Amino acid sequence: MRLVVPCRFILLGLLVASAASAKDREFRVRNVILPNGPDQRARPIYVAGEVATVLRFETDVDPRRTKLEGWEGRFEPPGVAGRVVVLVPLYDLTSEDRIPLVVTMVDGTQWPFTVTADNASVDHQVNLLRDRDHDRYMRASLAEARVMERIYREKFEKLEQEDTIDHALASLLAKGAIKMTPFRERKSWLLKDEGEGTEIQVFVYTSRSRDKAAVVLSVRNGNPEPWSLLEARLRTSKEERRPFAMRTSGAFLHEGTRGRVAFVIDGHAFDAAGGPERLVLEIFRQDGLKEAIVELDPSLLR
Structure with a gap:
């Protein structure tokens, strides 16, 4: 389980046209x-x-x-x-x-x-x-x-x-109501973009029964342009898509404001023919740039 530094900090060629x-x-x-x-x-x-x-x-x-x-x-x-x-x-x-x-x-x-x-x-x-x-x-x-x-x-x-338990849990996580969920924190990271002033805190959780994982991004926008989530993808190492539940605390963040994006992943998403495998959660911001990558190892649920 590890967090890769947001791609916009290290790669200049990943900018996708905003029309995407x-x-x-x-x-x-x-x-x-x-x-x-x-x-x-x-x-x-x-x-x-x-x-x-x-x-x-x-x-x-x-x-x-x-x-x-x-x-x-x-x-x-x-x-x-x-x-x-x-x-x-x-x-x-x-x-x-x-x-x-x-x-x-x-x-x-x-x-x-x-x-x-x-x-x-x-x-x-x-x-x-x-x-x-x-x-x-x-x-x-x-x-x-x-x-x-x-x-x-x-x-x-x-x-x-989207009327599922996972979406309900994601809504609570996005609102910061962690105590109302079965999740407990496993790890967290703090990322800062000194150029834009944007700060992203990433939390990884597992449920007490170890049948679900969750990722929460707490984003503080330090850029004059509003920050919003374009899309997120959960995939395997073989580029196979996996389902997840997602909720945000708001449509976008103005400069100086903070919001949350929450993801809940059912334990079955890790299943594969050869046994449980690692998942990659990719987060893209409003201009199409990949904001961060969170790698989730199946050992989280053991």
């Missing part, structure tokens, strides 16, 4: 009905790093009076041409980001939007419709309803799959 963080999200074409009269409700636009999102209106857009607040350093210069507005983030946003966008038509009509992110989907194109022609309006509304129904169904199915 969108690979598990659905790219969709969405229809949004705009009211005929004045409306100041800001509708959400869901984007992803290095992915173009197109807003398509029914009339021409005024480029001089169309503004994305604070886009410098976070987006490519917003593009406006004819009836189209194009947004390209330089990196992934979080669901907590709320960037105001005001689109002004050539007739002076203004439409407010909020540019943000969603873990399930990315807007590849958003068609903004004002024409209340019955057939077109109903088709757009029906298509949007079908998309939302499928998204909610998938979320519900995911929640059902």
